[in-house]
Amino acid sequence: MEDGSAQAARPLGQTLKKKPALFWVTLSILILAAAVVGAFTVAHVSKHSQARHDVQVIALALDGFALESGDSPKGTRGEICRLLRGESINGQNPKKLDYVVALPSEMNGAGEFLDPWGEPYRILVELKKRVYSCGPNRLDEQGDGDDITNWKQTVGWREVLFAR
Numbered sequence: 001m002e003d004g005s006a007q008a009a010r011p012l013g014q015t016l017k018k019k020p021a022l023f024w025v026t027l028s029i030l031i032l033a034a035a036v037v038g039a040f041t042v043a044h045v046s047k048h049s050q051a052r053h054d055v056q057v058i059a060l061a062l063d064g065f066a067l068e069s070g071d072s073p074k075g076t077r078g079e080i081c082r083l084l085r086g087e088s089i090n091g092q093n094p095k096k097l098d099y100v101v102a103l104p105s106e107m108n109g110a111g112e113f114l115d116p117w118g119e120p121y122r123i124l125v126e127l128k129k130r131v132y133s134c135g136p137n138r139l140d141e142q143g144d145g146d147d148i149t150n151w152k153q154t155v156g157w158r159e160v161l162f163a164r
Contacts, residue, residue: 047116051133051148058084058113058121058131059150061099068097072125078110080123085111115148 061084066072073083073092083089086098102113112120115133122140124130128151135146143149 047136048148050116051135054113054115054121055131055133055148055150057100058123059129062123062125062129062131064099065093065097066129068095069093072129074125076110077120077123078112080125081107081113082111 062072065084069092073080075083075089075092079089081100081102083093084099085102086093086096088094088096100113106114108114108120110120115121115135117134117136117138119134119138122130122132122134130143130149130151132143132147132149134140135148137146139145141147143152
């Protein structure tokens, strides 16, 4: 008793045999989506890792400068970065010692070091030496929020991926 309006259920294997193109298109889309998500994840984690590394390097450079000269560098953020790169400014760093090596693409026009998101690293030398990146949201939250600092405990990849 077959009703013309109702279709008999087919086993899954028969459906796939009759529509192999649909299966391969769907599978290709899923693989492509996984690759895009994977690439985004790697780039996101990589930028965080680079920023964590950079803030530590800049903080160590500030310590090295202070040990050599007896005082922290003074000036604008750009001047401090240029001092750490080996320039002598206002009698500071007369030996022109390099504490940090930076490529031109890692600096802006004022000579400030740039984080992976293109924002200048924040460098504070008044009381404690503090260096931080504004993070992926590019908002200066004074070391809070998603800012990446040299004084807070580093986070793992899960925190980076699931950060707000």
